[in-house]
Amino acid sequence: DAMVIQNPRYQVTQFGKPVTLSCSQTLNHNVMYWYQQKSSQAPKLLFHYYDKDFNNEADTPDNFQSRRPNTSFCFLDIRSPGLGDAAMYLCATSWDRGSQVYFGAGTRLSVL
Amino acid sequence: EDKVVQSPLSLVVHEGDTVTLNCSYEVTNFRSLLWYKQEKKAPTFLFMLTSSGIEKKSGRLSSILDKKELFSILNITATQTGDSAIYLCAVTNAGGTSYGKLTFGQGTILTVHP
Numbered sequence: 001d002a003m004v005i006q007n008p009r010y011q012v013t014q015f016g017k018p019v020t021l022s023c024s025q026t027l028n029h030n031v032m033y034w035y036q037q038k039s040s041q042a043p044k045l046l047f048h049y050y051d052k053d054f055n056n057e058a059d060t061p062d063n064f065q066s067r068r069p070n071t072s073f074c075f076l077d078i079r080s081p082g083l084g085d086a087a088m089y090l091c092a093t094s095w096d097r098g099s100q101v102y103f104g105a106g107t108r109l110s111v112l
Numbered sequence: 113e114d115k116v117v118q119s120p121l122s123l124v125v126h127e128g129d130t131v132t133l134n135c136s137y138e139v140t141n142f143r144s145l146l147w148y149k150q151e152k153k154a155p156t157f158l159f160m161l162t163s164s165g166i167e168k169k170s171g172r173l174s175s176i177l178d179k180k181e182l183f184s185i186l187n188i189t190a191t192q193t194g195d196s197a198i199y200l201c202a203v204t205n206a207g208g209t210s211y212g213k214l215t216f217g218q219g220t221i222l223t224v225h226p
Contacts, residue, residue, distance in 0.1 A: 031212065042116075042200060042216035043155070090154055097212025098143045098204050103154035 003027050004104035006091050012110045013081050021076040021107045023091030031097055032074040034066060035090040037106075043090055049074060050097060078109075086111045114139040116217035118201050124223045129191050133220045135201030136183040143206035145177055145184050146214070150198045158186070158199075191224045198222075 005024045013019040023032065031050050035043035047056045049068045063085070065077040078085055091104040115138045125131055137145065144162045148155035159168045161177035161184060168175050172191075177184045188195055198221050202214040 033214075035214075042218050043214070044216075045213055048213070092214075094212065098206060099212070100157060100160060101146070101214060102157070106154045 004091055004093055004102050006089075006104035006107050008107060009105060010108050010110075012112060013078075014112050015083065016080045019078050019081055019109070021078075021089050021091075021109070023074045023076070023104055024072050025074075025091075025093045025102075026072070027093055027095075027102065028071060029093035029095050029102075030071075031094045032068060033090075033092040033094075033101070034064075034074070034076050035092060037088040037090060039087075046076070081109070081111045083111050085109065114203060114205055114213075114215040116201055116203055116215055118199075118217035118220050120220060121218065122221040122223070124225065125191055126225050127192055129224075130187065130189045131191060131222065133186040133188075133199050133201075133222070134183065135185070135217055137201075137203045137217075138182065139203045139205055139215070141205050141207035142179065143204045143212070146202045146204070147175055147184070147186050148200040148202065150200055150219070151196075155200055188222075191222075193224050193226055196222055196224045 007022050033048040034046045037043040046060045067075045088106045088108050090106045092101045094101045117136050119134045146160050147158040159175045164179040172189045175186045198219040200219045201217040
């Protein structure tokens with residue numbers, strides 16, 4: 001009965017090869033977030049959607065893009081992954097901004 | 113810029129000990145403070161605190177917020193090996209496009225030995 005589902009759980013890509021991570025939710029939440037968590041560091045927000053409104057963090061590299069085709073799905077596209085992009089990517093949702101946030105299990109990305 | 117600092121960064125205890133984890137914060141427009149437990153997967157929610165001085169409790173875990181001094185503590189009594197994890201503190205901002213954004217601290221790594 002997972003509520004925020006991320007696929008795949010583990011992703012290996014090559015340096016410079018585009019990769020897409022996916023997230024779906026069964027909670028019908030308005031807000032969907034993507035966080036990046038590098039080894040031994042705190043999660044860092046990349047961007048979020050409030051409904052269809054996209055909000056990018058100021059320091060998120062242009063290499064990272066996102067799509068939300070409908071309420072249930074959100075995608076993270078990394079156009080040209082570098083070695084420094086290897087991390088755990090966490091999708092999260094909340095009913096509204098400021099309400100409780102629910103995390104998915106994460107996708108661990110390796111870049112070779 | 114919002115900031116969260118946790119201490120200690122790591123803690124090693126034995127089963128049965130009581131631990132206190134600290135979280136101090138600076139946020140331009142405070143909305144809430146949250147505690148999460150993270151094992152080798154996504155963070156799992158523990159507590160959300162919005163009001164000063166009201167203790168939240170769940171089993172052996174409890175937490176309290178001091179909005180005047182800008183800190184929170186997470187207490188774990190009678191620790192068990194299953195409590196070993198990273199404990200993350202985060203704050204949310206109530207202003208502008210940052211509204212609802214979680215700013216995390218660096219975490220406290222708790223190791224409980226049998």
